[in-house]
Amino acid sequence: MAALALRSAGHLTIFYIYSHAEYFCAFHVVDFRIPTFGGGYKYLTTWNMNFQTFYFGLCCLIDLIEAFSKRRTVPRKLCSFRDWFLAAIAFPFGLVVVIMFWAIYAVDRELVFPARLDDIFPSWLNHVMHTTVLPFLLLEFYFVRHRYPSRKNGIFGTLFVGLSYLFWLLYLGFVMDIWVYGFLKVLSGAYFVLFFVGNALLLLVFYLAGEKLNAVCWGSPGVDLDIEMEKVD
Template sequence: MAATSVTATIFHFGLVWYYFYTYYHYTITFEPSLRQFRPDTYGGLWKFLTFWGLILQLVYFFWSCITDMVSASAPHSSAGRATVAFRDWFLAAIVFPIGSLVVITFWAIYGMNRELIFPAALDEFFPAWLNHALHTFVLPLLLIDMLLVKHKYPSRISGILGAVGFALCYLVWILYLGFAKDIWVYPFLKVLEGPYFILFFAVMTVVLIIFYIIGEKLSSVLGGSEKKVSTAKFD
């Protein structure tokens, strides 16, 4: 393995443990007044996009470890090509856009009015380091990964459809929680009136697509990646 590959492998293995450790500390039980944040209410931790993002990071870096090992032992095998293809598609379509959305929207709303997304009452239960692990460090770690690994991005239509499809699944889920179970994971959604409610999600869709394109450009600049032109499974 080349020096860069060894560094990337060590980095990936380290982040698997980092995100697992973060998950362990994220299983917090909040007081009854913070009902929508309690993991023991309907939906558990799966109510939060932040938690979905945490699992995505864990899965991505675990898969990267597998890819590193397979690529080192049999880089030109069909298994090696398949693991790399899925890793690159998963990063491009899901992990980077969703991770960026979590970080940027969280701090943007937090800056305007933190009570709408992360009430001050949570500070008693939620340590600052954990907040930053979930809502800040995501992007720097992904950028380091892009710097260490040369990714091949899929076709733009494939990547964007993957990102929007994933976001749509989450949207259906939180709307079900809100309207059917009266659990509004993000309190600000409850106060948005009809047109603004629709506008918010339309804007978020556009923002997600922008994040996908930004990820594509950043990967190219940092790692020298190129868009795929092959007919691989995940194109």
């Protein structure tokens, strides 16, 4: 019971942090309040924030069901969806946002986070969006055992979301002439293609890294929900 309480407190805290950050963006960040085509959803960071908020909100729901269920069991399909979402979307895209943002920031911050944004985005918000994503996910892997989906189903989900964002990005750039990331506009054809191919491969690497991390933490790629419930008890 103590393990469930600790896990629930962690999930609720992280969900609150992300929810507060999304609220702050929606009502206090000028760039998000000005009505422009696509709004804040032009950015992968915003997509990822929604992914992380949804995931930890789902974790809170599962914790609540488990706490008030007489047998302390959770519907298997709900847990399977949670595990699939973590494997296919929350973890790989969370890593892409953190690593790509800070890697490009280190080379030339003007490409991803111009200095003018320092007066718009408070430091804590920047770190919630681009830094704490990784430690929060690592804590999730450490404290909660997940059953990873088959690679076919997991990677399909990763590629589907990745391609969806790619098509959205290309539509904004070539049709609406809105280049979300300025450096893409100046890349020549071959480098332009290589950039996106490289990011697709990076997503696949991060998917496999999540699978491996889960195995390292728990000794196997995945387990039945019944085993997880026994461990919590």
